[in-house]
Amino acid sequence: MSQSFNILKQPKPFYLxxxxxxxxxxxYYGLQALLSIYxxxxxxxxxxxxxITFGxxxxxxxGFVSIGGFVGDNLFGTKRTMVLGALVMMIGYLxxxxxxxxxxxxxxxxGCIAVGNGLFKANPSSLLAKCYEDGDNRLDGAFTLYYMSINIGSFLSMTLxxxxxxxxxxxTGFMASAIGLLVAVSNYFFMRHWVRDLGSEPDFRPVLLKTRxxxxxxxxxxxxxxxxxxHYLLLANILLALVSSGALLMFIKEIIRAGGxxxxxxxxxxxLMLEAVVFFVMYMQMPTSLNFFAINNVDPVILGITINPVTFQSLNPFWIMIASPVMAWIYNRTEQNGGGPSMPLKFALGMLFTSVSFLVLPLAxxxxxxxxxxxxxxMVLSYFFQAIGELLISGLGLAMVAQLVPERLHGFIMGIWFLTSSAASVMAGYVAGLTALEIDDLSSAIDTLPVYSQFFTDMGLFxxxxxxxxxxxxxxxxxxxxD
Incomplete structure (x- = not known):
């Protein structure tokens, strides 16, 4: 019985x-729930x-996350950069x-939200990785529970x-997002003594005025x-390609410098990062094509209650909250016994579940x-399969980096992990746009249904x-x- 609760026995900084x-x-997810419709x-x-604009x-x-990871690792400190990013995002929401x-x-x-998120995003996960010694078998479970925190926040915001x-x-909807950031920053300042001894090297030295x-x-x-x-989406794509190429070249350079x-x-x-790009293209259909499918072709009634169809998006974090502790327990149990699927196999199974999440929609x-x-x-069933796939890929992506990458590169490579989402977002915007081009002149649910059905079939088979x-x-x- 004690093994069942080991996943909750994390160091105190984990909870902060x-x-x-x-x-x-x-x-962030409060904004995402509204943006494409807005x-x-x-x-x-x-x-x-x-x-395409959303993408x-x-x-x-x-795209800014790898820069934020670099700033946290080398210039401003993990904790300072995390707080600064949250403040910039809060300004954006206001x-x-x-x-x-x-x-x-x-x-x-x-623009403010994108830059603030870039400064923030890589640094909490980098700080979390520093809570654990090499070989600590709580790491997979910790990152799965950490991923659960993301989905509690997104479930609350996508629902409310x-x-x-x-x-x-x-x-007022966007103001709610600003309030979420205010709570996050206040929470950190009240309990920052919990992470006093954790951080990157710049956290433990004064920052020069010139640097600030x-x-x-x-x-x-x-x-x-x-x-x-x-305003100029082609230019945005070119800049993303340049940033992605630069980060990829730096990663390859580090691989060449390493040995054995x-x-x-x-x-x-x-x-695995290249494989994850495909997953994120699928995942980013949730606020675009899947969202508009729910609005146009899904009866918005669950358990006899009529809901706002936009809130179907909250099914994804709902299922992740249900499944996260179960999967964290499974990881803890199997890895203590020296078994369980490898990280590459988890990614493969995650992609399989993701494909099923799209293939059930033509049947629908x-x-x-x-x-x-x-x-x-x-939709409940589709989002269930998508959530399991997400836990096996996106939920373990940060743990994969923490396990396989040298600690000196944690922040930078975690930033590159998020850069896979950036490249996928552009692709996902254009992919989702295919459905819009098909249904622009269609007015009824009977007309739009076969368009969505064919689109989800193609996505699922690919x-x-x-x-x-x-x-x-x-x-x-x-x-x-x-080996």
Whole structure:
């Protein structure tokens, strides 16, 4: 029985990091729940333009993370950078709440949010990795529970914020995100003594005034540039390609400099990151094509209660909250006994579950009623499979980096892990836009249903093929890690 509760026996700093991440994600996912619909209904964008803009914004969000990891590791300190990022994001949400119909102000707000998220995102997970010694068998369980904090925050915001926006207006909905950041920062300052002895090397020395000034000026410049390039999506994609290529080249350089087992492990990290790009393209359909499918073709009734169809997105974090402690217990149990699936096999199984999450939707379309509406139960099932896949890939991605990458590179490589999400976001925006192009001239649920059905079939079959390739290569990759 005691083994069942080992997953909860984490060091005290874990719980501080857990709640900081929870409230920061409450803010971000509140924005995500509303953004694509806000762009269409408030700013008057076409669906495909909204999806592509959302993808470009998401790319900026994740694209800055490797920079934030570098700043935390080498310049400003992990803890200082984390707090600074949260404050910049809070400013972005406040500006978003005041933007109204002004597209230029919206882009300024999104630029601040992207830069703030980049500064914040890699550093809590980097700080968490420093709580554990090499070989500590609690690590997989800790990162799974940490991932659960993300989904508690997102579940609360994806459930509540659409209703706040519906009844009190868009600005109040975005203000709720700002309040989430305020709670996160306040939580840190009340309990920061728990992490007094943890952090990167710059956390334990004064920061020169020159460094502070240059960093603050760089943040202001980055926010302005981000707002500007959102006006020019092609330029945004080019800049993302340059940042991604630069980070990839730096990663490859580190692989070449390494040797022996360290090099082999880093090669596996690179391969798994490339596989994860496919997963994140699938995952980013949730706030775009899946969201609009729910609005257009899903009966918004669960257990006899009519809901706002936007809140179907909250099914993803709901299932993750249910499954996270179960899977953390499984990891703890199997790894204590020296068994359990390897990291490459977990990734492969995650992709398989993800493909199933899309392949059930064409079956749902086949069972739709005469009005072209699908039962909400199919969305519950789809999001269940997606959540299991997410836990096996995205939920363990940070643990994979912590296990296989030298500690000196944790922040930087964790940033590159998030950069995979950035590249995938751009692809996902264009992929989701295919559905919008098809349904622009369609007006009824009966007309739009076959468009979505064919799209989800194609997505499911493609990811199924990728999962088969991953399953076939899992043993070989595991040998590279263990030999």
């Amino acid at each position: 990091i857990f709640f900081i991440e929870l409230w920061e994600r409450f803010g 762009l269409v209904r408030q700013l008057g964008m076409e669906d495909d333009d909204a999806f 470009a914004f998401s790319a900026l969000v994740f 500006v978003m709440a005041l933007a109204g119909h002004d597209q230029a102000v919206v882009y300024i707000a999104l 914020v659409p209703y706040i926006a519906e009844y009190f207006g868009w600005g 000034v240059l960093l603050y000026l760089g943040i202001i410049l980055a926010c302005g540039v981000s707002a500007w390039i959102l 087992a360290e090099r082999r492990k880093m090669v596996v990290v690179l391969i 379309a086949y069972c739709a009623n005469q009005q072209g509406m699908v039962s909400s139960g199919w 990811s199924l093929a990728v999962s088969v390739c991953m399953l076939l290569s899992a043993h070989w990759l595991n040998r590279m890690i263990t």
